[in-house]
Amino acid sequence: MAKESNTNPKKPRFSSWWIYGLIAILLIGFQFFGSGNLSSTKKTTTSELQEYLRNGDIEKILIITNTRQAKVFLTNEALQKDVHKDVKDQPFALSPSASPQYVLDYGDLQNFENEIKDLKTENNLDTIVDYDTESNYLGDFLIGILPFVLIIGIWIYLMRRMSGGGGGGAGGQIFNIGKSKAKLFDEKTDTRTSFKDVAGLEGAKEEVEEIVEFLKNPDKYTSLGGKIPKGALLVGPPGTGKTLLAKAVAGEAKVPFFSLSGSDFVEMFVGVGASRVRDLFKQAKDKSPAIIFIDEIDAIGRARGKNNFTGSNDERENTLNQLLTEMDGFGTNTNVIVLAATNRADVLDKALMRAGRFDRQIYVDLPDIRERKEIFEVHLRPIKTAETLDLDFLARQTPGFSGADIANVCNEAALIAARKEKKAVTKQDFLDAVDRIVGGLEKKNKIITAGEKKTIAYHEAGHATVSWMLEHAAPLVKVTIVPRGQSLGAAWYLPEERLIVRPEQMKDEMCATLGGRAAEKVIFDKISTGALSDLEKVTKQARAMVTIYGLNEEIGNLTYYDSSGQSEYGFTKPYSEETAQRIDTEISKIIEEQYQRAVEVLEANKDKLITLAERLLEKEVIFKEDLEKIFGQRPFEKEFDQKGQENLNGEKKTEEITVEEKEEEEKKENK
Structure with a gap:
């Protein structure tokens, strides 16, 4: 059987290019033979x-007047001479008498004629001199038609590329460029995502579950006189799960689900975007009940009239106008709901956001500590772990992480474990993955002098010391002087998740951030450029206190923050030059006050700072336990731990009962 398969190889697939190549060879052959190039x-x-x-x-002698060429025909006696033996045989000539033996390019026709006439007279010759013109019809035809063929070919190629390739189907051919590019998901084969795969996002899940219920059982709501909502807009930071939530809706709804991106409507040809919108809604109506999901809707939904300085017709605005018409045009009984996702809701057109189009705006926020624990549970399913991981600990170690970040942590931990030739992923691999994502790649081979290393150690020790001594500063997790990414050292904290922040809390954080530069000043009486990121952070915080949150007494209860996002198009500041000077003065005053405060804290604990820096130079990485050995128990740690534990579990632990509460309970029992 093996021999038969070898002797009968697969035949090459037929291609239309073979026909084009054969036609080109034939044309070249006709041109070649017709010109007599293959004769002798x-x-x-x-x-x-x-x-x-x-x-x-x-x-x-045949003189061709239009090509300045003369063809020479020999006599039969001359062909027998040795001097003409090279032109005697003409294998490719159709007729020996029809093909010349010699060809001559002459210059001036008059001189050439006179020379021949003189030679004929002198030698008494009867040589025939004739005149003719030649036309290469095939060559002239090819030269005439070739430019048009090239132009048409280039046009077809560009149209195929711009309309989504050469395949068939909607948008694939030239005349289908106005068709919708939406992908229709089949609930049986294309998608397997359900609401069980979406961790956290409880409020958002409730909203979209109700949308699914609208489509499954519309009479439940319409029988009471209610109308099915026409659209829902998912808004939130990148990576929080907006697209994942839409995939879950596609898996749960069991109805046709059209998915596409906002950029799929944009094309260089006028009217294509509006045509695709019309075709999309026509397909959805034909298959109703159905769901349309437009990802990154800000690509076509930006506010009209912005950035249109040319005054010309804007294709994107036409697409948006058609979308507005379609959303407000179809009736409530068509059972077509539009889902859209964006992280730039501030730039969307007001007409798109009004009731009757996107009736609901679902905000998908960054997950809190409990939701992060649920997200870890989802992404740890395929991960082979060596031990039972403390998910509460991992959730605490990833404040501010989105769902995409947590998925990246789990994947990075598996890669780190595989790189270390481990059979399973451990807790340390997850911690290394968090360090890798937040801080960057570890650079142990970076060339650092002894003096620079000492400065870095005291800088990081200054951060740790000040944060340990301040009540509202974030508790320390570990300090390292191993370079990562762009940083030469880092101090890792576990910030408390607050919904509101008070001025004293912001000032304590700023003071801890300035502890690094303050330590350089206290120990070396010199400062360096190593505090760039620290200064950038505290400057932003101080500016936010003064200009956004109204936490400065001198400026007062004013804010220059514009939540509508329209201020980015303005070219003037919303305050006077005098106010700008006061703002700059207050920002500088806040930062300098916290810097002096950090210097005072470090001066009071200089011996402990030196001890901590020396241990950091020795071990390169120190943890919270090392600080407890040097500074003792942190006075604010107990209160923070208790609150954090209460917030984590969602329920209060058993608290100590005071004497008064015991007496009240005894009175109730006696009664």
Whole structure:
């Protein structure tokens, strides 16, 4: 059987390019044969021609006037001579008498004629001199039609590329460029995502579950006189799960689900975007009940009239106008609901956001500590772990992480474990993955001098010392002087998740951030450029206190923050130059006050700072336990731990009962 398979190889697939190649070869062949290039015609010179004339070897000279060429035909006697043996045989000539033996390019026709006439008279020759013109019809035809063929070919190629390739289907051919590019999901084969795969997002899940219920059982709501909502807009930071939530809706709804991106409507041809919108809603109505999901709707939904300085017709605005018409045009009984997702809701057009189009705006926020624990449970399912991981600990170690970040942590932990030749993923691999994502790649081979390393150690020790001594500063997790990414060292904290922040809390955080530069000043009486990121952070915080949150007494209860996002198009500041000077003064005043405060804290604990820095130089990485050995128990740690544990579990632990509460309980029991 193996031999038979070898002797009968697969036949090559037929391609239309073979036909094009064959036609090109035939045309070239006709051109080649027609011009006589394959015959034995030989080029000669004027002197040789004169010699042949004197010898009486030439029977006829045919002068081609339009090509300045003369064809020489020899007599039969001349063909027998040795001098003409190279042109005797003409294998490719159709007729020996029809093909010349020599060809000559002459210059001036009058001089050429006079020379031949003189030679004929002198030698008494009867050589025939004739005149003719030649036309290469095939060559002229090809030259005439070739530009048009090239233009048409380039146009077809561009149209195929711009309309989504050369395949069939909607948008694939030239005349289907106005068709919708939406992908229709089949609930049986294409998608397997359900609401069980979406961790956290409890409020958002409730909203979209109700949308699914609208489509499954519309009479439940319409029988009471209610109307099914026409659209829902998912808004939130990148990576929080907006697209994942839409995939879950596609898996749960069991109805046709059209998915596409906002950029799929945008095309260089006028009217294509509006045509695709019309075709999309026509397909959805034909298959109703159905769901349309438009990801990154800000690509076509930006506010009209912005950034249109040319005054010309804007194709994106036409697409948006058609979308507005379609959403408000179809009736409530069509059972077509539009879902859209964006992280730039501030730039969307107001007409798109009004009731009757996107009736509901579902905000998908960053997950809190409980939701992060649920997300870890989802992404740890395929991960082979060596131990039972403390998910509460992992959730605490990833404040501010989105769902996409947590998925990246789990994947990075598996890669780190595989790189270390481990059979399973451990807790340390997850911690290394968090460090890798937040801080960057570890660079142990970075060249650092002893003096620079000492400065970095005292800088990081200053951060740790100040944060340990302040009540509202974030508790420390570990300090390292191993370079990562762009940083030469880092102090890792576990910030408390607050919904509101008070001025004293912000000032304590700023003071801890300035602890690094303050330590350089206290120990070396010199400062360096290593505090760039620290200064950037505290400057932003101080500016937010003064200009956004109204937490400065001098400026007062004013804010210059514009939540509508329209301020980015303005070219003027919303305050006067005098107010700008006061703002700059207050920002500088806040930062300098916290810097001096950090210096005072470090001066009071200088011996402990030196001890901590020396241990950091020795071990390169120190943890919270090392600080407890040097500074003792943190006075604010107990209160924070208790609150964090209460917030984590969602329920309060058993608290100590005071004497008064015991007496009240005894009175109730006696009654």
